[in-house]
Amino acid sequence: KAGVTQTPRYLIKTRGQQVTLSCSPISGHRSVSWYQQTPGQGLQFLFEYFSETQRNKGNFPGRFSGRQFSNSRSEMNVSTLELGDSALYLCASSIGTGKDEQYFGPGTRLTVT
Amino acid sequence: EDKVVQSPLSLVVHEGDTVTLNCSYEVTNFRSLLWYKQEKKAPTFLFMLTSSGIEKKSGRLSSILDKKELFSILNITATQTGDSAIYLCAVDPRRNDMRFGAGTRLTVKP
Numbered sequence: 001k002a003g004v005t006q007t008p009r010y011l012i013k014t015r016g017q018q019v020t021l022s023c024s025p026i027s028g029h030r031s032v033s034w035y036q037q038t039p040g041q042g043l044q045f046l047f048e049y050f051s052e053t054q055r056n057k058g059n060f061p062g063r064f065s066g067r068q069f070s071n072s073r074s075e076m077n078v079s080t081l082e083l084g085d086s087a088l089y090l091c092a093s094s095i096g097t098g099k100d101e102q103y104f105g106p107g108t109r110l111t112v113t
Numbered sequence: 114e115d116k117v118v119q120s121p122l123s124l125v126v127h128e129g130d131t132v133t134l135n136c137s138y139e140v141t142n143f144r145s146l147l148w149y150k151q152e153k154k155a156p157t158f159l160f161m162l163t164s165s166g167i168e169k170k171s172g173r174l175s176s177i178l179d180k181k182e183l184f185s186i187l188n189i190t191a192t193q194t195g196d197s198a199i200y201l202c203a204v205d206p207r208r209n210d211m212r213f214g215a216g217t218r219l220t221v222k223p
Contacts, residue, residue, distance in 0.1 A: 035213075042214070042215045043213040043216075044213070045212070056210045057210075058210050090155060090156075101158060102158060103158070104155035104156050106155050107155055
């Protein structure tokens, strides 16, 4: 069974641009969560989607948004990029909304210049 | 405000040593505590703990939760160089927004 995949793996953008990251969960998993990881702030929860509905959102500005499609694939969008948005963005999938067996993807490394 | 505090932040040991990593938390409506190992990129799941006093084991790793004192420990016995990683503790409040600690960076020297 294939693991969680994220595309692209690396991305370089300039301030003010927008970016869309993609996450394909493990087959059969319906929950996708997104996290931002930075050296200073550690791993922080962005949002979770289950059955195309946002279940919960972390403490991030409205520039961060996401969506989930009927095949459970999820996208995350960041508009008006800031230097501080440079981070590793991880997505994780699980069968349901519980976090017991949450499998992480390899992440997308975003650099904002 | 919910918070998860891990200690120590970093630890250097030699192969064969036993280590104990700590995670304390303050969250409302606690549901579970999870431990992850992060080596290069993505964290990998180790344990999920929901009940106090029940030790979970997987090979040389074990973990236990104390819901009264609000902490968990992760033990690694007979450490190996492959155990070198960042160990993350996360708490899952009932509203589903997991809170992670800063992690403990473990370095195991040969």
